[in-house]
Amino acid sequence: MDIIIIGSGPAGISAALYAKRAGADVMVISRGNGALAKAEKIENYYGLAEPVTGAELEANGIAGAKRLGVNFIEDEVVGVAMNDDFTGLVVQTPNRTCEAKAVVLAAGSTRLAPKIPGLKELEGKGVSYCAICDAFFYRQKTVAVLGEGEYALHEVEILLPHASKVMLFTNGKEPVVEIPDTIEVHKEKIIAVEAENENGMERVCGLRAEDGALTPVNGLFIALGTAGSVDLARKIGAGTENYRVVVDGDMATNVPGLYAAGDCTGGLLQVVKAAYEGAVAGLAAAKYARRS
Numbered sequence: 001m002d003i004i005i006i007g008s009g010p011a012g013i014s015a016a017l018y019a020k021r022a023g024a025d026v027m028v029i030s031r032g033n034g035a036l037a038k039a040e041k042i043e044n045y046y047g048l049a050e051p052v053t054g055a056e057l058e059a060n061g062i063a064g065a066k067r068l069g070v071n072f073i074e075d076e077v078v079g080v081a082m083n084d085d086f087t088g089l090v091v092q093t094p095n096r097t098c099e100a101k102a103v104v105l106a107a108g109s110t111r112l113a114p115k116i117p118g119l120k121e122l123e124g125k126g127v128s129y130c131a132i133c134d135a136f137f138y139r140q141k142t143v144a145v146l147g148e149g150e151y152a153l154h155e156v157e158i159l160l161p162h163a164s165k166v167m168l169f170t171n172g173k174e175p176v177v178e179i180p181d182t183i184e185v186h187k188e189k190i191i192a193v194e195a196e197n198e199n200g201m202e203r204v205c206g207l208r209a210e211d212g213a214l215t216p217v218n219g220l221f222i223a224l225g226t227a228g229s230v231d232l233a234r235k236i237g238a239g240t241e242n243y244r245v246v247v248d249g250d251m252a253t254n255v256p257g258l259y260a261a262g263d264c265t266g267g268l269l270q271v272v273k274a275a276y277e278g279a280v281a282g283l284a285a286a287k288y289a290r291r292s
């Protein structure tokens, strides 16, 4: 496969159209609707004589890409990594692992961080958003993953070989995937992430539940809902800043073969900008794939 595009919103579809028409073999992996489908009415995009619903615009975009021969897979991406010999990129879902010469992150922008007292202040001091990046620091320690879906389970699985104990905290939600019996699940609401002073620095020491009980943990990994573009970028070591993926003029990240487009790169969060960036990313990714 030449190019895998993650997301079927305006950025992903635009990337698919341009890459396909540039001669690349393209596959879109998407879990379904994105931000656009939530828009009741779009009337500020070029070429619309009458307003259309966001859902209609999104469905038309997907239909157009299918007509051009773009392949679609409905699945949730939980990780992106380099392949073993660093010649391509690997996209992981709970159901499959796919490899491509280039990948375009177009999974929109969703920052799902709960407003739990202590969480924000302890980011980088025991609160992490990336198991693959930080698992190593929790060897033989007790950690918790906060989340309820495939993404959280994926993070648990990454931590298991490193930590002495990994628990899943759903913060009052029911898990939406089957959790193996071997994993301790806590469904109670968390009211605070607590810290203690360790060598002159505050670090996570436990999670306080609504009933007052404190579960001691050394680390807390946030994996709510599904992984967004920024979460995926972090996993492979691509630059991020203020919850956006850092790209150059070709929409390339600092990881060879990895591009990003749309809401996930920040700036104007509008269809027109997502479509433009998708086009640039699709063309650049096709050029990269041709050279690889």
Ligand SMILES: Cc1cc2nc3c(=O)[nH]c(=O)nc-3n(C[C@H](O)[C@H](O)[C@H](O)COP(=O)(O)OP(=O)(O)OC[C@H]3O[C@@H](n4cnc5c(N)ncnc54)[C@H](O)[C@@H]3O)c2cc1C
Residues within 6 Å of the ligand: 006, 007, 008, 009, 010, 011, 012, 029, 030, 031, 032, 033, 034, 035, 036, 037, 038, 039, 040, 041, 042, 043, 044, 045, 054, 075, 076, 077, 078, 106, 107, 108, 109, 226, 227, 228, 229, 261, 262, 263, 264, 268, 269, 270, 271, 272, 274
């Ligand atoms: C209520 C509302 C109203 C709006 N009104 C307007 C408007 O009037 N005009 C305008 O120009 N813009 C409007 N916008 C903004 C516009 O919708 C976004 O700027 C645009 O959709 C961004 O496109 P995108 O492709 O970057 O992301 P999205 O449209 O969010 O698409 C993201 C895609 O990634 C997929 N995805 C996410 N995570 C994963 C994963 N882990 N694995 C696989 N797939 C994944 C999603 O399913 C989706 O297909 C509005 C947005 C909202 C929410």
